[in-house]
Amino acid sequence: MFYKNLSFKIFVYLLGLSVLFQFCKKKEVMTDLEFRKQLLAGSGTYQNVENNWKLDSTYVNGVSVALTAYQKTFVKTFMHDGIYKDSELNTGTWELPTLNTLRQKIRYSTTSKIDSFSYEILIINTAQLKLKLNNSTSQTEYLFKIAN
Amino acid sequence: MRSKFIYTLLFSLPFASFGQDTLSGNYATLKISAGLHLVKEVVTVKGLLTVEPGAKIEFLDPGVIVCEGAVDINGVGQNIEFYGRAKNEGVGLIIKNIDSSVVNIIGASFKYLQMPLFFDFGWKRNSVNISNNNFIENIGKVSIIQVLNPPFSFVLDQGSIDFTLKNNIFSNNNAAIYFEDLKSDLVKISIVNNTFAGNKVFGFKNYNISTNILYGRSDNNYSKFPSLIESNSFVFNYLIDNNTDTVAHAANFGIYGSDKTFKLTNNYLGASSKVEIAKTIHDQALNYNAPQLIVEPFLSTPPVNAPTHIYAMSTLDNKVISDSIKISEPLSGLVLISNNELNLSKSIVGFSYFVGDSVLRKVDTTLTYSLQSSGKSNSLTITKVINTNGKAGYYTLSGVTDNSGRAVPDVKVGYNAWLNEYSVRKLLSELVVVNTKKLEDSIKSSPKSVDSIKNTFQKIKEPFKKRIEVGVVTGGAVFTGTISSPGLFNNQMNIANGVHVNYTLFSNISAGLTIASFKLSNSDRTSSNNEQLARGMSFSTSMLSLSPSIHYDFVDNRFVKKERKIRPSIGLGLDINSFSPTGIYNGVKYKLQPLGTGGQFSDSTKEPYSLLALGYFLSVKVKYQINPSNSVGIHLSYHKSKSEYLDDVGPDEYPNAAKMLASSVSDPVAALYFSNPTSRNIKGQYRNSPNNSKDSYIIFGIFYARKLFK
Numbered sequence: 001m002f003y004k005n006l007s008f009k010i011f012v013y014l015l016g017l018s019v020l021f022q023f024c025k026k027k028e029v030m031t032d033l034e035f036r037k038q039l040l041a042g043s044g045t046y047q048n049v050e051n052n053w054k055l056d057s058t059y060v061n062g063v064s065v066a067l068t069a070y071q072k073t074f075v076k077t078f079m080h081d082g083i084y085k086d087s088e089l090n091t092g093t094w095e096l097p098t099l100n101t102l103r104q105k106i107r108y109s110t111t112s113k114i115d116s117f118s119y120e121i122l123i124i125n126t127a128q129l130k131l132k133l134n135n136s137t138s139q140t141e142y143l144f145k146i147a148n
Numbered sequence: 149m150r151s152k153f154i155y156t157l158l159f160s161l162p163f164a165s166f167g168q169d170t171l172s173g174n175y176a177t178l179k180i181s182a183g184l185h186l187v188k189e190v191v192t193v194k195g196l197l198t199v200e201p202g203a204k205i206e207f208l209d210p211g212v213i214v215c216e217g218a219v220d221i222n223g224v225g226q227n228i229e230f231y232g233r234a235k236n237e238g239v240g241l242i243i244k245n246i247d248s249s250v251v252n253i254i255g256a257s258f259k260y261l262q263m264p265l266f267f268d269f270g271w272k273r274n275s276v277n278i279s280n281n282n283f284i285e286n287i288g289k290v291s292i293i294q295v296l297n298p299p300f301s302f303v304l305d306q307g308s309i310d311f312t313l314k315n316n317i318f319s320n321n322n323a324a325i326y327f328e329d330l331k332s333d334l335v336k337i338s339i340v341n342n343t344f345a346g347n348k349v350f351g352f353k354n355y356n357i358s359t360n361i362l363y364g365r366s367d368n369n370y371s372k373f374p375s376l377i378e379s380n381s382f383v384f385n386y387l388i389d390n391n392t393d394t395v396a397h398a399a400n401f402g403i404y405g406s407d408k409t410f411k412l413t414n415n416y417l418g419a420s421s422k423v424e425i426a427k428t429i430h431d432q433a434l435n436y437n438a439p440q441l442i443v444e445p446f447l448s449t450p451p452v453n454a455p456t457h458i459y460a461m462s463t464l465d466n467k468v469i470s471d472s473i474k475i476s477e478p479l480s481g482l483v484l485i486s487n488n489e490l491n492l493s494k495s496i497v498g499f500s501y502f503v504g505d506s507v508l509r510k511v512d513t514t515l516t517y518s519l520q521s522s523g524k525s526n527s528l529t530i531t532k533v534i535n536t537n538g539k540a541g542y543y544t545l546s547g548v549t550d551n552s553g554r555a556v557p558d559v560k561v562g563y564n565a566w567l568n569e570y571s572v573r574k575l576l577s578e579l580v581v582v583n584t585k586k587l588e589d590s591i592k593s594s595p596k597s598v599d600s601i602k603n604t605f606q607k608i609k610e611p612f613k614k615r616i617e618v619g620v621v622t623g624g625a626v627f628t629g630t631i632s633s634p635g636l637f638n639n640q641m642n643i644a645n646g647v648h649v650n651y652t653l654f655s656n657i658s659a660g661l662t663i664a665s666f667k668l669s670n671s672d673r674t675s676s677n678n679e680q681l682a683r684g685m686s687f688s689t690s691m692l693s694l695s696p697s698i699h700y701d702f703v704d705n706r707f708v709k710k711e712r713k714i715r716p717s718i719g720l721g722l723d724i725n726s727f728s729p730t731g732i733y734n735g736v737k738y739k740l741q742p743l744g745t746g747g748q749f750s751d752s753t754k755e756p757y758s759l760l761a762l763g764y765f766l767s768v769k770v771k772y773q774i775n776p777s778n779s780v781g782i783h784l785s786y787h788k789s790k791s792e793y794l795d796d797v798g799p800d801e802y803p804n805a806a807k808m809l810a811s812s813v814s815d816p817v818a819a820l821y822f823s824n825p826t827s828r829n830i831k832g833q834y835r836n837s838p839n840n841s842k843d844s845y846i847i848f849g850i851f852y853a854r855k856l857f858k
Binding site (some may be wrong): 032035039040043045046047048125126127128139146148 | 513673678679681682684694735805806808809817820821824826827828829
């Protein structure tokens with residue numbers, strides 16, 4: 001119980017100001033999809049506009065395939081603005097329509113042919129990216145490791 | 149011609165009869181006979197100084213009589229008077245030089261002097277007898293009697309000095325009696341049958357050895373003759389604080405030195421219990437280097453052989469009047485208890501009280517009363533009615549004598565509490581610059597103290613509970629540590645709430661304790677620093693802090709005045725913080741410390757950080773005092789934590805990704821993300837600079853505070 005009405009009024013003012021402070025807070029809201037995009041291609045901020053993913057291993061129908069030394073130097077680069085490039089100088093675009101789907105359009109540097117792929121994302125985190133490519137005859141999985 | 153001679157003779161007779169003798173210069177011997185004498189400079193008597201009964205010697209500053217030989221002052225019924233002139237008080241008598249004579253000071257009265265008796269260093273006589281004297285209302289604040297040591301070359305074969313202080317009254321003086329050595333090989337001190345009543349020893353509020361009416365040293369070497377201090381009565385002696393002129397402590401006896409114990413037995417020390425007596429003496433209990441005073445057995449009433457004095461008072465219905473009683477409503481009467489019978493035939497009962505609320509205006513009235521005597525108990529029934537309107541006042545009883553006609557010390561009832569009220573009013577009158585009000589003051593302000601020590605922090609007289617103020621605090625918290633932008637307003641702000649307790653220690657110092665709950669969060673993404681943008685970390689932590697603090701208040705916090713409603717203060721304090729940083733990965737909130745994002749669980753040389761952190765802070769407050777109980781204000785504080793991990797980002801190298809994924813934490817993938825959210829090339833880099841890595845934050849906002857007790 002407050003001593004005087006004056007004190008009660010002050011209490012109400014303080015409560016109001018307190019609520020105001022709460023609304024002043026800067027809030028950062030990020031969707032799961034946006035977060036996954038950042039894992040794949042960086043946040044778009046300074047020195048974080050792209051992520052480079054180096055091929056580490058490949059599996060065909062669940063069986064490990066030995067990679068050549070050259071294949072092990074293959075690097076995919078996903079830029080935050082949706083541009084794709086790789087170490088074989090192919091270029092293209094990428095997008096994440098859903099959380100577990102990576103679509104790419106690639107224009108091959110040697111033939112200028114444009115092709116499209118839809119990968120299933122099996123693993124993505126700050127160090128690993130595992131993609132699965134499904135076609136009619138086989139299931140191929142590619143494991144990439146971060147190589148910034 | 150003959151008639152002219154007769155007229156001249158008759159005209160000059162009165163001057164001859166009533167004229168005064170001015171003493172000056174050096175005398176081989178000096179006899180001061182009955183009549184008035186004036187001392188207004190240094191008068192030195194090389195040989196015998198004789199003062200005869202009926203002599204009245206007035207001292208004007210810097211008047212002093214220096215006695216280098218024998219002293220023979222022998223009055224009858226204190227009819228030898230040494231006194232200072234009002235507002236120009238002289239010094240007194242100085243005993244110095246080595247002489248094989250005696251000093252007898254008997255039956256004299258010393259009043260209004262700076263230092264009535266001073267035995268200067270290196271003095272020596274065969275004996276000293278100071279008996280049956282009255283030392284009353286001496287104004288000096290150094291000593292009433294000061295006895296320094298005889299010369300060290302004075303050896304035992306020359307005998308010792310018998311120093312007797314007996315049957316004297318020390319009353320209403322402003323200073324102490326000081327013996328350089330109360331126990332020595334040279335002086336046999338005997339202090340018996342004296343009355344020390346109603347003396348004020350001036351000092352600061354800290355009670356110490358020298359702020360007692362009688363004090364001295366007692367060493368365990370050169371200690372052939374311990375003092376005999378017996379059958380004395382000590383009543384109503386107090387230490388008065390120079391700054392506020394208020395009573396700071398009871399002040400009867402102080403002892404220091406290397407001796408283990410000192411006897412002070414068979415005296416009346418103003419109380420009849422050892423606990424109460426202990427409050428009036430300064431010995432080993434307060435200073436472990438000092439001797440212990442042995443006060444038992446003590447007298448439960450003053451000895452009859454001590455000069456007559458009043459030692460206790462009660463109301464007519466036999467309620468004891470304590471020395472701290474505040475008299476807001478006049479009493480119907482007083483019962484005076486004394487050690488001998490009193491003669492109240494010429495006594496005057498006065499009552500003084502304040503008029504108005506905030507000015508130094510006092511009314512002094514003389515009361516009429518009827519008397520009922522019963523031996524050592526006298527009942528005064530006051531027959532004059534006074535209306536004080538509830539303002540503080542005090543009674544003064546003066547003009548009392550014993551049956552031999554010797555003066556009895558004046559007593560005051562309610563004076564200590566009145567002094568407190570006076571102090572407050574004086575301070576208020578100084579704060580209020582209203583000339584018209586000053587004209588109403590009837591009490592002249594005492595001159596400013598010349599003490600070199602400026603005591604800024606004055607004692608608070610309010611009781612404990614009135615000094616407590618509680619409040620609620622609300623506002624924002626902004627993290628300014630590792631994950632933060634150089635621009636303060638680019639950082640996230642979270643709400644901060646708390647409760648606060650404040651305790652007023654001194655006039656300008658208060659201590660506080662705050663319990664606050666708030667959140668800190670921030671993200672590198674909002675930083676204006678590119679390096680932080682590239683790092684891309686973020687965090688959020690709930691904080692619970694316990695923060696003791698101390699504040700310097702720029703405005704005296706004892707008073708509430710319109711002119712002083714805005715009250716700024718600065719402070720510093722300690723923080724004890726409980727925290728637990730969290731982060732979101734894939735939409736899930738993780739506690740970061742258990743993940744070991746700095747490699748704490750993937751590197752065997754590291755350990756997880758503590759979730760309890762110490763810190764310190766500086767604060768600024770501006771309070772607006774609405775009324776004596778309520779206040780609102782704004783506050784800002786900068787907190788520096790001793791932890792580097794409030795935001796989970798310490799000065800660790802980025803951990804190896806493979807090791808992180810292989811670590812035993814609950815979610816290695818999340819741990820890896822939080823350790824390096826932007827997957828930057830981190831070889832050899834630190835997550836945070838090892839220099840100046842301690843975290844900090846700012847809390848600001850508003851508060852409401854209230855004193856719970858009026």
